[in-house]
């Protein structure tokens with residue numbers, strides 16, 4: 001069984017779509033291929049892999065309550081490709097959005113369902129994930145935490161001769177537990193969708209989840225994050241200072 005994972009984020013690296021697709025990959029058996037879909041130059045190599053694919057997992061961001069335009073353009077070509085080659089793979093989707101409600105991906109899912117109908121391929125459902133940006137950040141928080149705790153272990157090791165200080169290890173495990181909890185809803189549905197894919201195209205249906213943080217905590221942190229991000233990108237005052 002061959003599954004092709006298509007990452008539909010226009011970002012070159014470290015997109016939420018690539019993070020989520022890599023996590024889903026862990027729960028899928030058989031031959032697995034991952035492709036990037038950023039522009040027209042990617043079509044040929046993707047179609048090459050789709051010729052003998054049993055399942056496709058399209059991981060993509062939500063843009064203005066819909067699909068990114070470069071993915072729509074690809075789907076127009078893909079519709080012809082599937083029909084002309086008489087191919088009927090199973091399509092699953094992982095849609096993520098910046099706001100916290102995963103349900104905002106519902107219209108995107110409907111577009112994909114209609115696409116499958118037109119292209120003659122099998123719509124098998126997908127997962128709509130809220131707080132995609134923040135979920136993506138958790139992997140970097142994990143890496144930073146790991147580095148910090150390793151340094152702390154080395155320092156306490158030098159001071160006490162014990163390189164496996166229980167207090168440091170337990171604090172690290174607690175923090176890992178918190179990060180895992182944030183991702184728990186996503187992991188739960190990835191396991192279930194993995195089972196559906198492994199059962200050769202079982203219908204999964206549409207499911208919605210989000211980063212497991214209460215909204216009243218998510219919103220101020222998201223505001224702060226985008227304020228800082230915007231400052232680094234020079235975006236906050238760009239509109240004011242730009243020549244009209």
Ligand SMILES: Cc1cc2nc3c(=O)[nH]c(=O)nc-3n(C[C@H](O)[C@H](O)[C@H](O)COP(=O)(O)O)c2cc1C
Nearest residue numbers: 009015016017061062063064065097098099132133
């Ligand atoms: C042009 C654009 C439009 C967006 N529209 C929405 C939207 O309608 N709703 C939403 O919740 N997030 C929206 N977002 C946020 C993205 O869905 C979010 O950042 C996502 O995690 C990006 O995924 P990626 O890293 O895989 O590209 C938008 C982002 C961009 C750049």
